[in-house]
Amino acid sequence: MIDSDDPFEKIKLNQTTAKDLDNADQLANFRSKFVIEDPNLIYLDGNSLGRLPKKTKDLAQEIVSEQWGSRLIRSWNEKWLEDTVRIGDKVGSVVGAKPGEVVLADSTTVCLFKTAVSALLSNPTRSIILTDDQNFPSDIQALKAAASTVSKDHKVVVIESNGLEAPVEELLEAIDETVSLVSLSQVAYRSGCCWDLSTVTEKAHQVGAKVLWDLSHSVGVVPIDLRKDEIDLAIGCTYKYLNGGPGSPAFIYISENCHDLINPIAGWYGSKDPFGFDPHSQPQNDNRRFLTGTPPLVSTLLIEPGVDLVIEAGVQNIRSKSVALSERFLFKAEKELLPLGFSVASPLKHKNRGSHLSFSHDSALAIGQALINEQATIPDVRPPDLVRFGFAPLYTTFLEIEESIDRVKEVISGGGIDRWKDEMPVVP
Ligand SMILES: Cc1ncc(COP(=O)(O)O)c(C=O)c1O
Numbered sequence: 001m002i003d004s005d006d007p008f009e010k011i012k013l014n015q016t017t018a019k020d021l022d023n024a025d026q027l028a029n030f031r032s033k034f035v036i037e038d039p040n041l042i043y044l045d046g047n048s049l050g051r052l053p054k055k056t057k058d059l060a061q062e063i064v065s066e067q068w069g070s071r072l073i074r075s076w077n078e079k080w081l082e083d084t085v086r087i088g089d090k091v092g093s094v095v096g097a098k099p100g101e102v103v104l105a106d107s108t109t110v111c112l113f114k115t116a117v118s119a120l121l122s123n124p125t126r127s128i129i130l131t132d133d134q135n136f137p138s139d140i141q142a143l144k145a146a147a148s149t150v151s152k153d154h155k156v157v158v159i160e161s162n163g164l165e166a167p168v169e170e171l172l173e174a175i176d177e178t179v180s181l182v183s184l185s186q187v188a189y190r191s192g193c194c195w196d197l198s199t200v201t202e203k204a205h206q207v208g209a210k211v212l213w214d215l216s217h218s219v220g221v222v223p224i225d226l227r228k229d230e231i232d233l234a235i236g237c238t239y240k241y242l243n244g245g246p247g248s249p250a251f252i253y254i255s256e257n258c259h260d261l262i263n264p265i266a267g268w269y270g271s272k273d274p275f276g277f278d279p280h281s282q283p284q285n286d287n288r289r290f291l292t293g294t295p296p297l298v299s300t301l302l303i304e305p306g307v308d309l310v311i312e313a314g315v316q317n318i319r320s321k322s323v324a325l326s327e328r329f330l331f332k333a334e335k336e337l338l339p340l341g342f343s344v345a346s347p348l349k350h351k352n353r354g355s356h357l358s359f360s361h362d363s364a365l366a367i368g369q370a371l372i373n374e375q376a377t378i379p380d381v382r383p384p385d386l387v388r389f390g391f392a393p394l395y396t397t398f399l400e401i402e403e404s405i406d407r408v409k410e411v412i413s414g415g416g417i418d419r420w421k422d423e424m425p426v427v428p
Contacts, residue, residue: 006317008324014331021328021398027313027321030394034243042377042400042407046392047217047356050243055305063301084300085288090307091238091251094315095215096225101253103287104238104300108216108250109138110265111235112183114290115252116146117264119181119210119233120154126180126209127151132159132167134188139214143183149264154180165347166193172203179209186224187217187354190382192346194222194354198229205230210258216240219251220310221322221355221393232258241318241355241392243306248299254287267292309394321393322355329357329389329401336405340412345386356390358382363417365428367408370416375407381428 007024022028035052043051067075084104092102105111120129129143140158147154159174161167166188175182182204187194201211215236218224220243226234234253238244254261263283268274269291271281283289310318327350333342337359345358361367368381379389389404411417 006320008320013324013328018328018398018402021324025321025398027317027393028397030309030313031397033309034395036395038376040376042404044377044379044389044391044396044400044404046243046396047240047354047388047390048380049239049246050241050306050392051395052245053243053305053309055308056243056245056302059305060298060302063298067301068298080297080301083304084295084297087300087304087307088251090304090311091219091242092253094220094224094242094307094310095234095236095253096227096229097253098227100286101226101255102251103290104249104251104303105291105295106250107247108214108235108237109142111250111252111290112139112212112214113142113146114263114265114292115212115233115235115254115261116143116181116183117149118261118290119212119258120146120150121264122258122261123180123208123210126178127153127155128179129154129156130159130171130174130179130182130209131156131184132161132171134161134163134166134191134193135183135185136189136214136216139183139185161193164191164193164345165352166195168195168199171200175200175203175207175209177207179204179207181210181212183212183214185214185217187222189217190345190386190388191358192217192354192356192388194218194347194352197224197226197231201229201231216250217354217356220307220315221318223315223319226253226255230257231255233261238303238307242303242310243394244303245299245306247296248303249296252287252290254290263290263292265292269293269295313394318393322391323350325391325393325396325398325401326350326353326355326357328398329391329405332402332405333357333359337408340409342387355392356388358386358388360385361387363421365424366417366420367411368428369420369423369425370411371407373420374414374416375411377404377407379404383428 089099210232212233219236220241238248270289342359345360371377
């Protein structure tokens with residue numbers, strides 16, 4: 001792991017050229033570890049789907065031809081059972097978990113449902129689940145499903161925000177003795193606002209409630225210490241800043257103090273002896289009890305090279321560069337994009353943000369389409385009005401930051417909005 005001071009701390013970010021910033025960047029060589037076929041393509045959507053690590057490409061070939069093609073089912077005993085545990089532990093190390101505390105399983109939404117139901121069942125006298133309106137829609141849907149699975153009295157209360165900042169005061173005020181579970185996304189998918197894990201967790205614990213954090217937009221880019229912050233439960237995806245690949249499995253963290261929690265979707269992979277084929281087999285004693293069926297093995301194995309890169313770079317160093325990239329983008333955007341009808345739709349203070357910035361514009365969808373189709377620049381759009389720019393420090397450069405804003409200006413001045421105003425892609 002690179003162990004160094006923050007190189008950007010000493011540099012006046014906005015009085016230095018992008019080239020000099022790239023030269024000062026200690027993570028610069030990580031870009032060469034990713035497949036970048038078109039160096040002119042500016043990819044600012046690593047907050048949705050991370051780029052492909054070169055090692056993953058080779059590994060995919062090896063898994064399919066050797067491990068599956070040649071070794072066939074022997075690979076389970078030869079390596080796969082061990083591999084899944086090892087990779088879970090590596091993901092765990094990125095979020096401050098001990099070996100065995102993180103397991104890889106299912107999609108993020110399914111992991112959220114499983115952990116939410118188990119937490120609610122462990123505290124049957126309370127019926128309120130608190131979340132906020134910036135949480136990912138799938139999370140709110142899954143929390144509602146968890147509530148109605150447990151009882152007709154359980155209810156999800158959604159705290160309203162101003163759409164920009166995390167509604168800290170309002171949430172803390174709503175945490176009382178009726179609350180069973182507080183469940184939030186640490187970094188919100190639209191505004192990018194970032195919750196302080198410890199403040200919310202401490203308040204929840206004071207009243208005997210549990211917390212369940214979705215770390216999808218923070219894992220690998222925001223320093224997280226689940227043990228230190230005494231987090232009960234956490235889940236998250238591996239395909240954003242961990243670069244695990246489309247649909248790679250999610251992870252579940254369960255702390256020691258939740259050792260009595262029961263997986264509501266029990267199955268053979270979570271049992272003590274899956275290959276004893278005993279229908280009465282008891283759940284595993286450790287966190288593997290939260291597994292259900294056969295893991296998506298190929299996708300699970302392909303997570304490892306991306307996680308290795310994050311571990312090698314160090315999340316603290318990644319965060320330093322993430323802040324520098326986003327501050328630089330914001331500085332230039334405030335001067336050059338706000339006069340073109342954009343407004344900032346993310347917190348202005350970097351300590352309140354994850355690693356993306358959102359800008360609101362009446363023609364967000366058309367701008368997104370024009371950038372992708374005419375300007376070799378990939379941000380993403382969250383309807384109706386947000387263009388999101390994600391900064392993945394392992395491969396985004398400062399020169400790309402400068403250039404991407406010039407390309408947005410080019411779209412606006414070159415009539416791109418008119419050309420793309422009627423296009424509506426399925427994945428915006
Ligand atoms: C914060 C957050 N939570 C949950 C999800 C849903 O993840 P999955 O499709 O793996 O269930 C996403 C997807 O992007 C997300 O951004």
